Amino acid sequence: MPRALITGITGQDGSYLTELLLEKGYEVHGMVRRTSSLERSRLVHLYRDSTIYGQRLFLHYADLDDPTTIRRVLMTVEPDELYHLAGQSHVGLSFEIPESTCDLTAMGTLRLLEMVQDMRKKPRFFHAASSEIFGQPAQMPQDENTPFAPVNPYGCAKTFAAHMVTIYRKTFGHFAVNGIMYNHESPRRGENFVTRKICRAAAAIQLGQQKDLLLGDTSAKRDWGYAPDYVRGMWLSLQHATAEDYIFATGKLHSVQDVVETAFAAMNLDWRQHVRKDNRLLRPAEPQRLQGNPAKARRLLNWEVSVTFKQMIEDMTKTEHAQLAGA
């Protein structure tokens, strides 16, 4: 049975990846931080299943800034594949906590690479890089050769980490992959991300639990995909014969406004009556024009997206509605 170790297993991507790997017959290990509240809502359905948890799914306490513990977990688990998804992943928040963003996102990646360097049997390594490394790119759409030009502390830290991954691949021959992930959403997206915030608000407004929604700049456009498709890309990239960097994106742009209109329409609401602008939510330096070209992933990995933007936003809004109605 192949063994995988996931950092960031409690996140959106980590939980989908866990499901995918369990389905493919892996033994899955995850690293979790100790917190006073048990923040594992995304894993709870697996955690409570006694045929899975403790049998094929194992969680270990380890912080990315605690190298001795991570080293111990790595040496004990001896994974065949290591998926490094953990990070302070909120761009807006990276302006509030830039130092710990750098420490966890960049230094955390480097520490893992250093430990892998010392392992006798080196796992294949997947690093979840981000389209934010392109910042305000000179070319559109971006591909694997587009120069990095980050414009926020999160993007700077991810650039740092992606460069390090490349060094360990090219200099030391590690099987180390950067997956340059464009925005990817799902009902499990963190509640402070804009898509989830909008879908949740539309559902809550429909149920009469909320009146308005405050948003920053709604003209900002993103390349938004569906998270389960993106974790499939992660897995595929480690099954390929050689380690490469890949863009994972839809290649299509939609604005925040499109999210608003789709989500409110799914709830049969008129967004104009509920959405208000709030300039405090504007980011200091807003990246634009992030649109990925996934041709390489399609060519080498046969990777395709399975749902449209509209289907995804509708699904997210309806899932919220069901949850809020049941609560």
Next chain:
Amino acid sequence: MSKKALVTGITGQDGSYLAELLLAKGYEVHGIIRRASSFNTQRLEHIYSDPHSPKHKLILHYGDLSDASGLSRLIGKIQPDEVYNLAAQSHVRVSFDAPEYTADIVGTGTIRLLEAIREVGIKPRFYQASSSEMYGKVMEVPQTETTPFYPRSPYACAKVYSYWITVNYRESYGLHASNGILFNHESPRRGETFVTRKITRAVAAIKLGRQDKLFLGNIDSKRDWGFAKEYVEAMWLMLQQPEPDDYVIATGETHSVREFLEVSFGHLGLDWKKHVEIDPRYYRPAEVDLLIGDPSKAKEKLGWVPKVTFTELAKLMVDADLKDLQDQLAGKVAHSE
């Protein structure tokens, strides 16, 4: 009242030249030094005066780029008009042996400093010591301010991070923050483990019969080598501009280590081929390509032009090391000047 400058890395080659320059321009100069059990301030001794003297304008503080609260306390206390971030684990080969430490100081250290400035709420002009190593596997020759980066060492990866975070604080918070992308710059104060200084010290020792062999790594690697003392002037000039910007500081010429050997051994009438041996242990795991900087923008905007040539540089370094060693053998105190 005189302007106040804060320099990290003040005990290094560039820091000491910059401190001299700023003192000559009438600044009050503050430097951050790390505590170590052996003194690390040799390069500053000649400009350091008694702290009780009224003319005392060079003030050293204990601190470390790994210590965030110490940094913000110092910035709050000094309230500098200009901050020069020169501190680093600056040895590329060593960054492969100690990547995490290198990344912490060279990368994260910069954001700690920028955050300390933001926290204190002052807006000093900020200089970030960026490096030609960021170009690594070069995307074009010569390199300019718009050449994309392709770092090839942990040191370079960390410098790229610091470059971008500096740009980011300029764009996000309106900080007068500039990157000087400095190509190799040498001097008699260059660290003794760097290839140029290693060579000129060996030339002096061989000339005086104290050494016979010199072991080196890749002598075919080529660099754009300038004189450090001139490069720190460019740093200062960048912070005097009305607008912050990024500048390549280089000579625009490239020379191999082999050429450096020829000039420096030749200067004292020696044949390098009789003394130099290659030791693959000094090879870098990944070598960078042809680094040549195009300093046109610095010339046009800052009026900065390098004057000391490659040959003059090698010779002045050999002369200084020869004098140092002679003084040392004569029982005088060795002194880098």
